[in-house]
Amino acid sequence: MPIPTIHHDDNGTMLQSKVAALWHFIQQYQDKVPELGSYAEPIQRTVEQNDLAALIDIYHCVYPLVEHQIWHGDTFDESLALYQAMFREQEALIQLTADTQRYQFILSIPVADRPQHVRSCLESIYQQCVTYNYGGSANGQFDKVQVVIAEDSRHPENIAQHIALAQEYAAKGLRVHHFGLQEQYALLQQIPDELRQQLGSILTTQPEHRFYLKGQAANRNLSYLKCLQLTEDNPRTLYYMVDSDQAFLVNRPTECGDKAVNALNYFYYVNHIFNTTETIMLTGKLVGDPPVSPSVMAVNFLDDVLAYLHRLAGMDAQHDCQFHQPPDAPTQDAAYHDMAKLFGFKQPVKTYPYRCPLPRPHSNLACLDGFAAKLNAFFFGEHLTRKTTFQFHTNFTELTPARTIYPGNYIVNYDGLKYIIPFGDLRLRMSGPTAGRLIQAEIKQRFASANLPMLHTRHLQGDTETEFRPGVEQEDDSVNLSDEFERQFFGDLMLFSVAKITGQDDFRGEFHQDVVSKTLDEIEQQLLALYEDNHQSVLQRNARLRQLINDDQHWWHKHPQAAPALHNIQRFMQNIDRNFGKDSAAYQQILNPQHRGNRKQQIIQALQDYRQTRNAWDQLFPSV
Secondary structure (H helix, E strand, C coil): CCCCEEEEEECCEEEEEECHHHHHHHHHHCCCCHHHHHHHHHHHHHHHCCCHHHHHHHHHHHHHHHHHHHHHCCCHHHHHHHHHHHHHHHHHHHHCCCCCCCCEEEEEEEECCCHHHHHHHHHHHHHHHHHHCCCCEECCEECCEEEEEEECCCCHHHHHHHHHHHHHHHHCCCEEEEECHHHHHHHHHCCCHHHHHHCHHHHCCCCHHHCCCCCHHHHHHHHHHHHHHHCCCHHHEEEEEECCCEECCEEEEECCEEEEECCCCHHHHHHHHHHHCCCCEEECCEEECCCCCHHHCHHHHHHHHHHHHHHHHCCCCCCECCCCCCCCCCCCCCCCCCCHHHHCCCCCCCCCCCCCCCCCCCEHHHHHHHHHHHHHHHHHCCCCCCCECCCCCCCCCCEEECCCCCCCEEEECCHHHHCCCCCHHHCCCCHHHHHHHHHHHHHHHHEEEECCCEEECCCCCCCCCCCCCCCCEEECCEEECHHHHHHHHHHHHHHHHHHHHHCCCCCCCCCCHHHHHHHHHHHHHHHHHHHHHHHHHHHHHHHHHHHHHHCCCCHHHCCHHHHHHHHHHHHHHHHHHHHHCCCCHHHHHHHCHHHHHHHHHHHHHHHHHHHHHHHHHHCCCCCC
């Protein structure tokens, strides 16, 4: 059967747009996906009738069938290439119509001293535009996508690299704006004095000469001001918040670890969701490295390390590597979190196996060397055994109620700009889940989540030293998590207190001091007990690891080539002791009643001020 051709007459000009990819997929896969056959006749009819709208809609109906074949079939690469070509075909058809329903996207990327991550993130955005061509292009630029790099770096050389990257990708056709520190400060000063003072907790009060490292929440909120400046059509603009260590990719498990693939057309599906639902704020999860601090992953990570080394000890060092089996089952939600039950997740799986990412062939000894070389990346947020992999469900427009903002992956329309991530001045972790509870209580089902995750990569090319990570200090072989650990505990305290208060039937958006104080005291005791249990569990497991690795009967003591691996493992155990042992500075802070009292007073004041701060923020966004 020949490929249909569309003939569309526009002011006497004959335009042709072939549907080769769509037609080829149907012909190629209708035996495997019988439902495809039902679209052949409608395609022929709509082509003959020059019915562009109907043909465009057929693509949308076919995509879920293609996606199922991609993720559950046995021809991933071939199916994905056709899928991407189909979107480009559909986009060419859309360009022939007078479509007014396409949203403009303005992406905000807050960044502090991370040029490598910025490059990776920008490249993924650029590849999205090239591969799927959302909105088409005009005058050498992608028409409906632009990017703001919101600067928060301390070091001039990193700022210079960020500026150069903005210029490099602008030359490729991606509209990229570098939102520098001086411009940020100037925009902030344009807010009337009284209003600016009320917004200090969310937009920063740092002076002009030290207007850097303001924190991700403050920097992200400041970037809204630049996004507003760039907005030409308030009702038809969406604001996409992205972290620099994330990419518009998902990961696919293979025998040699996860492979990053450009398999989701984010802009197309987000546009569809906002066009067909009443969503104000949309968020998506992350895949790849866990989005939590290593301070709450040590127990399960040590379990997996012990399981790997016990298994390895019974193998021949020179035998072919035995750690390339594909995963038996997907990683469960929050499997990386020691206290996942607090979030309502179950963890029936005790340990997860290590999957060696080295190319074959190589020995078990080489596998150990590769494993140990990456072991200390744990302290910078990597988890070698419990990365979250992408799972396809039914389609990418299916929504579920949301209760957590993923700060590096959420989208709002103009009205949604009011729903910020507050309390930035407290510098606490768990800001996204805390803000999510507040937003959920306010806008209910209009705060939603879709299966449009982004790939989260803590650091690139195995180098933990070239990219700034707040809360982690390193000197030679020593890593100090004290700052991040402290912010995690009190972030948990704020989150679960807010969750309890907003979950009450009589909650009306106000935080009363007596209620907040009582709730904080209750949650504080629960968390102290949980953290102490985790503390003891870490110490017990690290002692078992030290006994296992130091047992001179194991083969790694008989092979001089294993010495670098043993050194890295010893360094890992020392850093576990330093950060989780009895002399840990973070634990001493958490156990200090005076310090906890000061932190609780900060939280009480912040919650009491929340409504007033939000009212001040809302004044920046007049109704459209």
